Amino acid sequence: MRDTAAAPALSEALLDWYDRHARRMPWRVGPAARAAGLRPDPYAVWLSEIMLQQTTVAAVKSYFEAFTRRWPTVEALAAAEDADVMAAWAGLGYYARARNLLKCARVVVSDHGGAFPADHDALLKLPGIGPYTAAAISAIAFDIPATVVDGNVERVMARLHDEHTPLPAAKPILTEHARALTPAARPGDHAQAVMDLGATICTPKNPACGLCPWRPVCAAWGAGTAAELPKKTPKKAKPVRHGIAYLARRVDGAWLLETRPESGLLGGMLGWPGSDWVGLEDTPRPAPPIQAEWKTLGEEARHTFTHFHLRLALCTALVPMDRTPGRGTFVPAEEFRPADLPTLMRKAFDLARPR
DNA sequence: AACACGGGGTA
DNA sequence: TACCCAGTGTT
Numbered sequence: 322m323r324d325t326a327a328a329p330a331l332s333e334a335l336l337d338w339y340d341r342h343a344r345r346m347p348w349r350v351g352p353a354a355r356a357a358g359l360r361p362d363p364y365a366v367w368l369s370e371i372m373l374q375q376t377t378v379a380a381v382k383s384y385f386e387a388f389t390r391r392w393p394t395v396e397a398l399a400a401a402e403d404a405d406v407m408a409a410w411a412g413l414g415y416y417a418r419a420r421n422l423l424k425c426a427r428v429v430v431s432d433h434g435g436a437f438p439a440d441h442d443a444l445l446k447l448p449g450i451g452p453y454t455a456a457a458i459s460a461i462a463f464d465i466p467a468t469v470v471d472g473n474v475e476r477v478m479a480r481l482h483d484e485h486t487p488l489p490a491a492k493p494i495l496t497e498h499a500r501a502l503t504p505a506a507r508p509g510d511h512a513q514a515v516m517d518l519g520a521t522i523c524t525p526k527n528p529a530c531g532l533c534p535w536r537p538v539c540a541a542w543g544a545g546t547a548a549e550l551p552k553k554t555p556k557k558a559k560p561v562r563h564g565i566a567y568l569a570r571r572v573d574g575a576w577l578l579e580t581r582p583e584s585g586l587l588g589g590m591l592g593w594p595g596s597d598w599v600g601l602e603d604t605p606r607p608a609p610p611i612q613a614e615w616k617t618l619g620e621e622a623r624h625t626f627t628h629f630h631l632r633l634a635l636c637t638a639l640v641p642m643d644r645t646p647g648r649g650t651f652v653p654a655e656e657f658r659p660a661d662l663p664t665l666m667r668k669a670f671d672l673a674r675p676r
Numbered sequence: 677a678a679c680a681c682g683g684g685g686t687a
Numbered sequence: 688t689a690c691c692c693a694g695t696g697t698t
Binding site: 375376377379380412413414415416417418489526585586587588624625626627628663664665 | 677679680681682683684685686687
Binding site for chain 3: 371373374375376377415417418421448449450451452453454471472473525526556584
């Protein structure tokens with residue numbers, strides 16, 4: 322694809338494909354509703370785009386439905402308790418997104434009268450909204466011809482132009498290619514169409530070029546290089562870290578939990594009291610959070626984070642009613658929901674709970 | 677520019 | 688088990 326004069330024809334072919342193949346999603350306005358002049362709700366667009374950062378459509382769907390059922394408007398979300406939002410986000414990962422989601426909702430209510438700004442630069446100033454999300458909301462919710470570049474778009478552009486420069490160095494080049502294709506009409510549908518194309522046809526492995534509306538103009542198709550693009554600079558191996566967690570159950574069934582610090586790993590989420598996680602296997606253990614007869618479990622909780630593997634040793638104890646914890650708070654059995662825990666802490670619970 | 681930050685899926 | 692995928696904020 323070298324001829325930029327062909328851009329309008331390319332976008333037209335893509336929109337035609339999109340109208341026939343668009344995936345149904347809870348936050349999308351369907352073709353019939355769009356034809357009737359209905360615009361997407363900016364709150365729904367924003368919420369879905371935050372959830373979709375680094376996360377697949379399949380993982381997001383049920384969370385999006387739960388959030389919009391419980392908090393149907395940005396005003397409702399802004400008024401929510403922090404702990405309720407963090408618990409509802411549990412399992413979705415990248416918990417800074419949930420903290421910024423609440424911050425953003427509160428700024429939109431207090432500084433913008435409850436309406437998301439229809440302006441790329443104003444959106445960019447909001448917590449949790451970066452270049453991708455600002456462009457996505459501009460295009461999808463407000464019909465502004467912003468250029469939306471996510472990992473799908475990068476891959477599609479790398480192949481369309483047979484660009485062999487490795488990411489992330491290639492990002493400005495790929496962004497410029499995407500900008501040249503962005504149409505004045507239906508920019509939101511165009512953006513979603515490129516991302517859908519990347520998610521369903523122009524996939525990382527085994528791209529379905531035979532079904533691609535852009536195959537006739539795709540440079541990588543011509544060169545036979547589609548499957549090896551985009552090139553990426555090699556990533557480094559994940560080290561292993563070790564730690565220990567204390568799971569205390571009081572005789573009345575209450576569990577001893579603490580809210581983790583706002584910043585850092587699993588920030589703001591519930592967790593079991595324990596040690597820091599370090600590179601050495603044999604490290605001094607911190608004092609248990611409460612005096613009891615502690616037993617070490619035979620099995621460790623294993624979990625992989627973005628940049629390290631964790632092996633978490635587990636200690637359990639059954640605690641009499643009259644003890645006071647030095648760390649954490651007992652959560653009564655009827656209030657404790659394992660689903661409110663991030664995945665690592667839920668794995669630890671599943672190994673340690675009485676069976 | 678490099679790093680921190682989860683979880684799910686496939687081979 | 689190992690590898691792949693994917694935006695924002697901080698430093």
